[in-house]
Amino acid sequence: MTIQYKICSFLLGSLVLLGSLLPAEAANYQSHIVQNDQLVVTTDEFQVLLTFKSTEAIEVVYQIDGQKQLPSFAIADHNARVAGKVTVADDILEFKTADLTARLKKSPFSVSYYRGNELLLAEEKGFFAHETLRGFRFKLQDDEKLLGTGQRVVGMDRRGQRLPLYNKASYGYTTEAQQMYFGLPAVMSSKKYLVLFDNSASGFVDLGKTEKEVLQFEAVAGRTAYILMAAPTYPKLIEEYVTVTGKQPLPPRWALGNFASRFGYRTEAETRAIVDKFAAEDFPLDAVVLDLYWFGPDIQGHMGNLAWDNKAFPNPKGMISDFKAKGVNTVLITEPFVLSTSKRWDEAVQAKALATDLAGKAKTFDFYFGNTGLVDVFSKEGTSWFEGIYNELAEYGVAGWWGDLGEPEVHPADAIHSIGTADEIHNAYGHRWAELVYQNRLDKQPEQRPMIMMRSGFAGSQRFGMIPWTGDVSRSWDGLKPQVELALQMGLLGLAYTHSDLGGFAGGEVFDKEMYIRWLQYGVFQPVYRPHAQEQIAPEPVLHDQETKDILREYVKLRYRLTPYNYTLAYQNSSTGMPLMRPLFFENEADTSLIANKDSYLWGDAFLVTPVTAAGVKSVPVQLPAGVWLDYWTGKAYQGGKTIEQPTDLTTLPVMVRAGSFVPMVPVVQSLKDYSSRQLELHYYHDKSISQAKGQMYEDDGKSPDSLSKGQYELLTFSAAAKGKSLAFEFNRTGLGYSGMPKQRETMLVVHQMAKPVNALVDGKALSWVNSAAELVAGSAYFDASKQQVLLKLHWDQAKARVVLE
Known part of the structure; x- marks a missing residue:
């Protein structure tokens, strides 16, 4: 396959001069030209390239001679351009469309952005580049609230936080986590703009933590560019974002069904038995997920084999075919690590498929699973080798692909990839991996929508059909509590299929029946219904007591009855970027206090859902938007615009339906x-x-x-x-x-x-x-x-x- 990123065309200047130093004094305008609908401004310190990607979105690239630039991973269509009009005054240069104006001050040079006469965002220092640190500084307004930055458990309004831009596993997290699997260098403001730092390198975003009135993006290397988007409403702002970064393709409809999943099914017999158990217990089922035991008998020493363990799975093709006849799709885990003890190590080394060390040899390092190398998904050789494995597995009838550990979970700074060091491309690794799998499956199976689960990526990963989850959450009430916040924040930035391991994944030695039921009830009204956990407590509802099964069977069946409604939400997302799970502040954009609500959410337009996240609860407070709302279970009507106590018991998840739905x-x-x-x-x-x-x-x-x-x-x-x-x-x-x-x-x-x-x-x-x-x-x-x-x-x-x- 041809890699999308044709690196040579994106290198602005030398590939080797990384230590450029931009003087501290402000730059001054010298000249400008317009070429191919792009405004190119030359100052005495750098060039600035401004390109409208739509009438409401502008890409801004700063470049210094000799400073290495990586490609944009975020932008979906690099050729998309909209003509802007240039006007010049004594000290001001304006570049604008009907919806957005970039106002460039000539001396000292800076850029500010307006919708009509309303100031949205202004550069403070603007661009900076000092040795191995580069980025941008913007002025914040006193009353604005800030959302975004991907997976974090820090509250909905993220102003006042300084957060790492480095995808990293967060095993067993609960009610606080500043750094997780899927960080995003993008911030959405209550002023109805969104700014995306188009840089894949390790860094930080400072949302007024260090300096109250300054938003700062910084990275150790990478692309010196940002994209500013604006719109009159939050849904339109999200639509603008996915117009630039790419829209999520429709998933296969079966991905909205029920999954059987655990860490993990160890044998073909066990896997067949669990599929049969769902049918015997009258639970609908559309997928079975195989964790790493499909290619090895234990956790350590086998990663990278990526071929069936024929002792444990003697007839995988027959098994998958039998499942398919029952309407059950098989999803396989794959990882980007190839252990030096695995059967494919020599093959991967000879194929030059792995990231290298500073001597040009395959880079090896130790982590939990053993001594390993890492597939270089950015190189032609790594791509070709990995594609060969996916082609082999697809011959067995595999329907879905689960990419795990793709932060990557361990990524030494001295690992060298074809386009740069580990720190330069770390945050784009899962993104590029998802693209590889997506394009490969479309090439080889053009009649099928790819189904790709991955836990890490970058801005724009949704355009590769990525279905993220929230990682190895604690199996506890405190693990359940942040799941709405995590899903809502990801949905604001295009990753609308973000979901949790239902029931919790990590830890837990005693079955907490109430917590488990409450989590799986919530799952009906989130994008993917996939209980998954470590095996000491069964994640599958069919393996629990009769009361648990009887309660949850009705919820799983409700999920299936709602398929046309849920599939319509998928259509709306693919058409406009509208998330399936929607925050309450969409209902009254003038009331910025609603931004703080991370306890309730809208499932589409019709349902208002408030998960139960504590034991023994008899009612939950629900902040009702305007209008009339009906209790889904009783039909009782409530007048909106106030907070009510909605009754609940173990059989009823608090759900409201909007009158007029x-x-x-x-x-x-x-x-x-x-x-x-x-x-x-x-x-x-x-x-x-x-x-x-x-x-x-x-x-x-x-x-x-x-x-x-x-x-x-x-x-x-x-x-x-x-x-x-x-x-x-x-x-x-x-x-x-x-x-x-x-x-x-x-x-x-x-x-x-x-x-x-x-x-x-x-x-x-x-x-x-x-x-x-x-x-x-x-x-x-x-x-x-x-x-x-x-x-x-x-x-x-x-x-x-x-x-x-x-």
């Missing part, structure tokens, strides 16, 4: 291989305060990588309009359709919280009323007085349909 559901299937929306349940949550409402449902074949780009999908749209005692619905559709699309849907419309109407009409034809839900057939309606629900059935074909209740 449409929630599509389908019958439960054992696996999503058998998914169909031919029988569709469409729930509408009515309230007299809602006069107009809209909803949508996205459908495609669940596997084709180009469904969106080719229009091979169906987008169902729903609307409701209330007038007096009449409530009218319209159903419609757009899109070119897809293979296997239902020609007709038997649709059950369920209208919640509504008094019995006199008439129910479909396309002007009155429906007959029946005496029980069991009697419902197409063309009939039923009123459930105990639940205050109107239920009616209709055959909905490809045409528009209209339903009126009056």
Whole structure:
């Protein structure tokens, strides 16, 4: 495969002069030109290249003669440019579009950014480069709050923190962690701008910790560039960010199902038994994940084998085929380390696939798993060798790829990669690894969407279909507590499939039944449903007591019933970058106090979820956004704009539904291989305060990588309009359709919280009323007085349909 990063075209100046020193005094403007829609400004100290990537995003690159520059790993389309208009005054140079203005002060040189007349962000010192330290300084405004920087457990507003920019494992973390698996050099402000330091090297981001009014990015090497984005709302700001850094491709639909996973299944017999156990216990299942025992009998000495241990797994191809016939997809762990004791060591060395030492030999070092080398995923040789392994494994029928330890977990500073030292590219290692796997799978299996789980990466990793998780969290209540914060922060910066090892991973010697149930309940309303843990306590719900199984079975089945709703969230994310889990401050952007809320979140637009994160809780405080909210379990209505206590017990996760929401559901299937929306349940949550409402449902074949780009999908749209005692619905559709699309849907419309109407009409034809839900057939309606629900059935074909209740 051709590596995306063609390094030679990105080197600005010498590759060897790393010790450039920029004098402390400020630079002064000398001249400027516009070339190919790029403004190039020359000062007496450096050049500045300003390029609009859209009307609301600008890339700014500072370069000094002789200073090594690495490529941009963040930018998805390096050729994307939008023309800007240049105006010149005595001491000011402006470069602007209709939405964003860069105002360059000539002497001393500095740049500030405006939306209209509103100042968004201004350089303070701006660019600095001193020996092995380089970066940028910006002025902060007194009242702004700062989010972003990736995985950290420090609170939602991160102003006042100084945080490492160095991806690093955080084993057994709980309620505080400043440095974790997936740091991101990007900050989102309550002033509706986002600034991304496009630098992959080891460094820090200082959000007003050292100097209260200064935001500082610093790194030991790497690219001296940043990207400034602005938008009128937070969702639009995220959309701008993913427009520049790349949108997440749709995952295969099965990735939204239930996973069987642990550390780890040791034999083929054990793996087959657990898959059978899910079916026997009536738990839907779509994937089984094999940790490192698939290539070795114990933890140490085998990493890098990456070939089946035939003693433990005598017939892997047959096993995977049998699972596939049941709708269960096999996901394999791989790591980038090749132990010197592994069967592939000599092969990797001869292929020149490994990072080298300063003498040019394969670099070796010790860590927990043994003496090892590290695949150089940046080199042509390392890429080719690693791809060969993935090609071999794909022949067995493997459907998903789990990249572990990709920070990399151990990365000596004197390890040399094809494009630089370990410290220069450390934070982009998982990013490049994800790209390698993604492109390889698309090349070899162009009819399948890649499924790639990885725990580390860089800005823009979402464009390679990366599904991150929050690492080796403590198996405890304190491990559960920060999971909403971690997922929300990652979703703000494009990594919307960030999820946790449900139930917790690390430690734990005694089964905490309540904590386990609460964590797996929360999992229904997060992007990936994957219990995973060390094996001394079973992570799989099917291996626990009857009460635990009975409670969680209904939650897993609810997850499957919600598939059309959840898949629509995936479509929205791939189209606009909108996270699946959404913070409450999206609801009222003027109220910056909402930024602090890390206890509740929105699952799409319809659901407001508040995980239970402490033992013995009988109610949870819920900060309700404006509008009317209904308790999902009881139907009790609450007026929004205040904090309530929502009752809960062990069987009920605190979930609210927004009045005016449409929630599509389908019958439960054992696996999503058998998914169909031919029988569709469409729930509408009515309230007299809602006069107009809209909803949508996205459908495609669940596997084709180009469904969106080719229009091979169906987008169902729903609307409701209330007038007096009449409530009218319209159903419609757009899109070119897809293979296997239902020609007709038997649709059950369920209208919640509504008094019995006199008439129910479909396309002007009155429906007959029946005496029980069991009697419902197409063309009939039923009123459930105990639940205050109107239920009616209709055959909905490809045409528009209209339903009126009056």
